[in-house]
Amino acid sequence: MTPEQLSDVIVSALQRLVDEGRLSLPDGVPAQVRVERPKVKEHGDYATNIALQLAKKAGLNPRDFATDLAAVLAEHDGVSAAEVAGPGFLNLRVAADAQGQVAAHVLEAGADYGRSGLYAGQRVNLEFVSANPTGPIHIGGVRWAAVGDSLGRLLTFAGADVTREYYFNDHGAQIDRFARSLLASARGQDAPEDGYGGQYIHEIAADVVAKHPDVxxxxxxxxxxxxxxxxxxLMFAEIKASLHDFGVDFDVYFHENDLHASGAVDRAIARLDELGKMYEKDGARWLRTSDYGDDKDRVVVKSDGQPAYISGDLAYYLDKRERGFDRCLIMLGADHHxxxxxxxxxxxxxxxxxxxNLELLIGQMVNLLRDGQPLRMSKRNGTVISLEDLVGAIGVDxxxxxxxxxSTDSPIDLDLDLWASTxxxxxxxxxxxxxxxxSxxxxxxxxxxxxxxxxxxDPGLLEHEKEGELLxxxxxxxxxxxxxAELREPHRVARYLERTAAAFHAFYAVCRVLPQGDEEATDVHRARLVLVDATRQVVANGLGLLGVSAPERM
Structure with missing residues (x-):
């Protein structure tokens, strides 16, 4: 019995109490009830505080409410015990055969086990990485590549129609510095003071010179x-290839320059004008962002008639909404608070x-350690650790x-020696x-x-304590x-997988799965093999959500 199924059982029990006139709920019976694993496993398989939540509305003492509910629940074939604890908590134990049915449910659903309709019918634009095309993807961008792609998988698993989008910053001062750095390299000169260094600049310049010898x-x-x-x-082709090799591909590569060339910026400003959100001051055009929580209004068009940086943001956001996206998620680095x-x-x-409609996720820094010491430099890039450096050290998975x-809220220190170990x-x-x-x-x-x-x-044969924990x-x-998916936290899946792997190893240590010698296979062996097969399926599903392979041999 899954938590969702147990929730349905509790809802049905509440409805029975109402129908029999033993309970009055002015707001009606809730559609679902939250059940959780108790912190102390001796308290049962699951627990709920629904009696504490509803008792006041029902005009009952919470413990009396819980006692009446427990009596009805104990009659259900899937519930072996329902016990009242403290001021009105309910501790529930699930019957072995009902619990064992989880394994069958997993195998029947297969790769779809765990899917939900949480975001069914919603179109989500997920923008992540979006590194400037002035150098290889650095370690901060790599974090977003891993987290962003996993989040896209999770949102899809939860029913959303997800479009992965890369915002290609090919407009602005950083591109000018990149071009001047390439020119200096092509001419055998030192990089400009504000330019880009690193071996990759010389490699790209050499490629252009080979194609255009007179450049x-x-x-x-x-x-x-x-x-x-x-x-x-050339730089962007390398970035796309690196991401592809990392298992990350995008549905849309949106060029910033297109916003300015297509008139999208002017259209966004015109829309805000229509809405009465713009005004003129000191020869510039301003957006009334302070009316919506910003610390000050923002210049959209400068006094010289040139668009300010925010103008591109306005145009890009409006473009996404006009493309029909219900939710626009943008993943940004720590310097974007x-x-x-x-x-x-x-x-x-x-x-x-x-x-x-708009959600911004901020990710913190990543530090790489080797032999306990931080890594600072990349031989090829000259300044930062890149995607290729990380993959070369520990592999894609x-x-x-x-x-x-x-959690992306926290900086992380990755010990390369640990992550490369077997x-x-x-x-x-x-x-x-x-x-x-x-496998x-x-x-x-x-x-x-x-x-x-x-x-x-026969699910009822899975009655060992360790079998129950794994189920x-x-x-x-x-x-x-x-x-x-809901909390935008793929790390929950990774931690879950580690707990489940531990539960499997604990089960396997005490529950013999296969017959030995000339022993005939029994129904217990078969039941445990179903549990093993279900566990393999769930681990594979979880690894898939992280974009990590599920090897059958190691």
Whole structure:
């Protein structure tokens, strides 16, 4: 029995009390009841405080309410015990056969086990990474690549129609510095003082020179423009290839320059004008963002007639909404905290709801350690650690898992020696090894000719304490996946997988799954094989949400 199924049982029990006139709920019976694993496992399989929540409305003492509800619940075939604790908590124990049905439910659902309709019918635009095309993706962007792609998988798993979008910053001062750096390299000169260094600049410049041998001798303006166009294209192709190799692909690559070339900026300003949100002052045009929580109004068009930086944000947000997206999620680096209030004010100025139509996620820094010491430099980039550096050190799976394993609210220190190791101290190895071990058990069962089809499955045989713990872990996966999507926290899935792997190893240590020697396979063996198969499926589903492989052999 999953928590969702137990919730339905409790709702039905409440409705029975109402129908029999033993309970009065002016607001009606709730559609669902939250059940949780108790902190002390001796208290039962699940617990709920629904009596404490509803007692006042029902005009009852919470403990009396809980006692009446417990009596009805105890009559249900799937509930072996319902006990009142404290001021009105209910501790519930699920019957072995009802609990064991979870394994069958997992196998029937397969790769869809855990899917929900939480965001059914909603179109979500998820923008992440969006690194400037002036160099390889640095470690901060790599964190968003892992977390963003995992979040996209989670939102899709929760029913959303997700579009992954990369905002290609090909307009502005950073591109000018990039082009001038390439020109300096092409001419054998030192990089400009405000330019970009690193071996990659020389590699790109050399590629352009090979294609256009006379570029270095062209007039500055002509050479710079050629290097800008060719260099940005080469750099962006490398970025896309690196992300693809990391398992991250985007549905849309949106060019910032298109906003200015297409007139989208003017259209956004005109829309805000129509809404009465713009005014003129000191020769400039301003947006009334202070009316919506910003610390001051923002200049949209400067006194010289040039668009201010926020003008692109206005145009881009409006473009997304006009493309039909209900939710626009943007993942930003730690240096963008001051950006949040103006963006939310911009959202409200368009008549939308901040936090719903527009949501900004801020990620903290990543530090890499080797031999206990921080890594500061990349040989190729000259300044920062890149995606290639990380993958080269620990591999794609470990890198994705490590970066998605922690809350984005917190900076993280990644010990490369740990994440490259093949020991149980390495979290991704621990989880992947569990999947490989589960797969091995199933292969061995097939070699022995032991069938574990659901037509011969007796869930009531899974009555060992460790079997129950593993079944409850499997039962909680749908809620974990939904909460991870709802809270934008993929790390919940990683931590869940580690707990489930631990529950499996504890089960396997005391519950013999396969017959030994000339022993005949029993229904207990078959039931445990169903549990093993279900566990393998859930671990694979969870790893898939993180974009990490589920190896069958290690």
């Amino acid at each position: 270095a001798s062209l007039p500055d303006a002509e050479a710079t423009e050629l290097l800008r166009a060719e260099g940005v294209e 001051g950006y949040v209030s103006r963006m939310m004010a911009m959202c409200a100025a368009f008549g939308d709801e901040p936090g719903v 470990a890198a994705r898992y490590a970066l998605a394993r922690y 020991t149980n101290d390495n979290p991704v190895y621990y989880v992947q090894y569990a999947h490989a071990r589960l 091995s058990i199933l292969r061995n069962a097939a070699d022995l000719g032991v069938d574990h089809g659901l037509d011969r499955f 409850r872990a499997l039962a909680s996966f749908p809620e974990v996946a939904s909460r991870a």
